[in-house]
Amino acid sequence: MANKAANGLLPGIISEGIPAQGTASHHSQNAKIVLRDLRQVFHLRNAEKNANEEFVALDNFSLSIGEGSFVAIVGPSGCGKSTLLDILSGLSKPKSGDIHIDGKLVTGPALDRGFVMQGYALFPWRTVIKNVEYGLVIKHIPKKQRIEICKKYIDLVGLNGFENRYPSELSGGMCQRVSIARSLAYDPKVLLMDEPFAAVDAQTRETLQDELLGIWEKTKKTIIFITHSIEEAVLLADRVVVMTARPGRIKNVLDIALPRPRRAADMRVSANYSSISHRIWEMLQNDDIPL
Amino acid sequence: MGMRDVKGNSPALRGTYGIRVNEAAWRAINALKLPKFAHTVFWWFYRSLAIVIFLLLWEISARLELANPVFLPPFSKVVLTLYKMALSGELAKHFIISAQRALTGFSMGLLVGIPAGLIIGWFSKFEYFIDPLMQIFRNLSVLALLPVFMLLFGIGEFSKIALIFWGVLWTLILNTVAGVKSIDTQLVKAARAMATPAPLLFALVILPGAMPSIVTGIRISATSSVLVLLAAEMLGANRGLGFAIHYYEGQVRIPQMYGMIVVLAILGLLISYSLIALEKHVFRWRQKVGVGE
Numbered sequence: 001m002a003n004k005a006a007n008g009l010l011p012g013i014i015s016e017g018i019p020a021q022g023t024a025s026h027h028s029q030n031a032k033i034v035l036r037d038l039r040q041v042f043h044l045r046n047a048e049k050n051a052n053e054e055f056v057a058l059d060n061f062s063l064s065i066g067e068g069s070f071v072a073i074v075g076p077s078g079c080g081k082s083t084l085l086d087i088l089s090g091l092s093k094p095k096s097g098d099i100h101i102d103g104k105l106v107t108g109p110a111l112d113r114g115f116v117m118q119g120y121a122l123f124p125w126r127t128v129i130k131n132v133e134y135g136l137v138i139k140h141i142p143k144k145q146r147i148e149i150c151k152k153y154i155d156l157v158g159l160n161g162f163e164n165r166y167p168s169e170l171s172g173g174m175c176q177r178v179s180i181a182r183s184l185a186y187d188p189k190v191l192l193m194d195e196p197f198a199a200v201d202a203q204t205r206e207t208l209q210d211e212l213l214g215i216w217e218k219t220k221k222t223i224i225f226i227t228h229s230i231e232e233a234v235l236l237a238d239r240v241v242v243m244t245a246r247p248g249r250i251k252n253v254l255d256i257a258l259p260r261p262r263r264a265a266d267m268r269v270s271a272n273y274s275s276i277s278h279r280i281w282e283m284l285q286n287d288d289i290p291l
Numbered sequence: 292m293g294m295r296d297v298k299g300n301s302p303a304l305r306g307t308y309g310i311r312v313n314e315a316a317w318r319a320i321n322a323l324k325l326p327k328f329a330h331t332v333f334w335w336f337y338r339s340l341a342i343v344i345f346l347l348l349w350e351i352s353a354r355l356e357l358a359n360p361v362f363l364p365p366f367s368k369v370v371l372t373l374y375k376m377a378l379s380g381e382l383a384k385h386f387i388i389s390a391q392r393a394l395t396g397f398s399m400g401l402l403v404g405i406p407a408g409l410i411i412g413w414f415s416k417f418e419y420f421i422d423p424l425m426q427i428f429r430n431l432s433v434l435a436l437l438p439v440f441m442l443l444f445g446i447g448e449f450s451k452i453a454l455i456f457w458g459v460l461w462t463l464i465l466n467t468v469a470g471v472k473s474i475d476t477q478l479v480k481a482a483r484a485m486a487t488p489a490p491l492l493f494a495l496v497i498l499p500g501a502m503p504s505i506v507t508g509i510r511i512s513a514t515s516s517v518l519v520l521l522a523a524e525m526l527g528a529n530r531g532l533g534f535a536i537h538y539y540e541g542q543v544r545i546p547q548m549y550g551m552i553v554v555l556a557i558l559g560l561l562i563s564y565s566l567i568a569l570e571k572h573v574f575r576w577r578q579k580v581g582v583g584e
């Protein structure tokens with residue numbers, strides 16, 4: 001393939017993993033999460049043909065994710081990224097295949113995973129602190145401790161002084177921070193994030209990216225991060241998973257060997273950063289998406 | 292049909308006091324730069340001006356005997372009669388029993404209607420099955436069922452309370468159902484992703500999410516419960532405001548009849564304002580929409 005030849009341009013920066021099973025076995029020693037051969041099928045009603053159709057949203061998806069690593073997933077719209085995250089969160093079951101976290105089979109949602117959804121999904125009738133508190137209530141943490149923990153995470157995302165505001169009184173970027181704080185507060189080991197910064201302006205986005213990196217370095221969570229932005233994926237992740245659509249499969253897995261700590265502003269002027277981003281962009285371009 | 296009522300414009304969203312104050316007059320009052328106390332007095336005077344004018348017109352037209360003086364006594368006479376009835380305990384006799392009936396029927400409606408609505412709204416397949424029947428019950432006039440209730444439950448307290456219960460139940464259920472269905476699925480998804488067990492999901496997400504629509508249901512059904520109560524009391528009771536209006540009319544004790552109507556009007560006003568207060572409380576997270584972002 002053309003991809004293989006192009007790889008030579010950036011020795012040492014990108015090591016292109018073999019998609020699917022190959023990668024899974026490679027990392028399996030200290031793997032936090034192992035996704036094995038996931039397949040998701042949706043049943044659709046085709047009105048024209050008056051028949052039920054099967055739509056393969058995710059196919060042959062295998063990946064092994066190391067403890068404390070940051071994995072970004074990029075791919076064309078509709079390639080099954082959200083579908084994957086729904087399965088990871090336990091909200092939906094795959095048609096076949098399975099997920100193990102710390103060797104334990106995932107059978108449904110649990111507080112060992114935090115899910116930051118694209119649309120913030122804050123409870124509008126709860127104030128900032130009450131939103132952050134939610135998972136702790138579910139976890140049966142006593143009230144006094146809850147407030148302490150909430151304060152800590154509100155502080156972490158820089159929302160001091162906004163504890164008693166309602167989401168309708170916050171900006172989009174602030175809502176996003178609350179959403180992140182809510183997911184962090186109950187201390188999940190894994191953080192699933194679905195295009196969390198898609199709806200904020202470029203400036204806020206950069207701030208949030210830096211903050212997320214800081215939080216990740218501090219808390220040592222395993223993060224799975226979906227994004228439409230290639231630059232964002234390269235900036236944040238240890239590994240970038242490139243997906244193709246119809247059916248949703250892994251096209252490439254790239255290890256990003258850029259030094260850390262990384263900061264958005266420094267990255268913008270880094271030549272390596274740009275060439276890696278461009279490389280991934282080409283990969284996505286080559287993807288002959290139907291339609 | 293059912294959906295439309297739910298979106299009915301709520302006073303709490305229109306303005307702090309339900310009825311928007313005429314801008315110009317408001318500015319004129321402000322321009323006077325009165326001290327705070329005088330300002331408040333002035334404001335309340337302006338608020339009640341329309342009512343005062345109406346009562347004056349009533350008084351004058353009765354004094355001028357524009358209508359038969361037997362059938363339209365002056366307002367002052369009605370007030371005086373009402374005062375006497377209050378002293379003699381006659382007013383309390385009718386008022387207390389009516390309030391008891393309305394409150395019992397209504398709170399039973401709340402206790403059954405809201406949980407039922409939450410559950411029916413959650414199980415959409417069941418909702419699809421039961422909705423047509425509920426629509427029929429809701430849209431069928433309760434007054435038409437009045438004889439049925441009397442036949443089945445007699446003319447005692449039970450049948451009146453049951454009638455009020457029935458009269459508020461379907462509106463409450465349907466509004467709760469609509470509220471549940473209007474909840475952002477992302478919120479439910481978020482709650483489920485945080486492993487929320489079913490009872491907590493209802494208490495922490497479904498109920499508060501449906502609350503705005505539920506409050507609208509309460510507002511609509513509170514009004515109709517008074518109506519149902521009056522009808523039930525007029526047809527089969529020996530106490531209560533509805534009975535009293537009917538009774539005094541029959542006795543041609545017209546000022547007493549008007550007195551009861553005035554009490555009802557005040558009651559209506561009180562209910563309306565307390566519900567606006569409730570709405571303000573429930574909507575407090577919504578009120579500043581548009582200011583934040």
Ligand SMILES: Nc1ncnc2c1ncn2[C@@H]1O[C@H](COP(=O)(O)OP(=O)(O)OP(=O)(O)O)[C@@H](O)[C@H]1O
Nearest residue numbers: 042043044055057076077078079080081082083084
């Ligand atoms: N519940 C569903 N029923 C039927 N088809 C679905 C369902 N959910 C997703 N799909 C389909 O599966 C495919 C993958 O959807 P998914 O939401 O995972 O895409 P995505 O990669 O997250 O896209 P985007 O980047 O636009 O968010 C899409 O073609 C979508 O139409």
Ligand SMILES: [Mg+2]
Nearest residue numbers: 081082083194
């Ligand atoms: Mg998506």
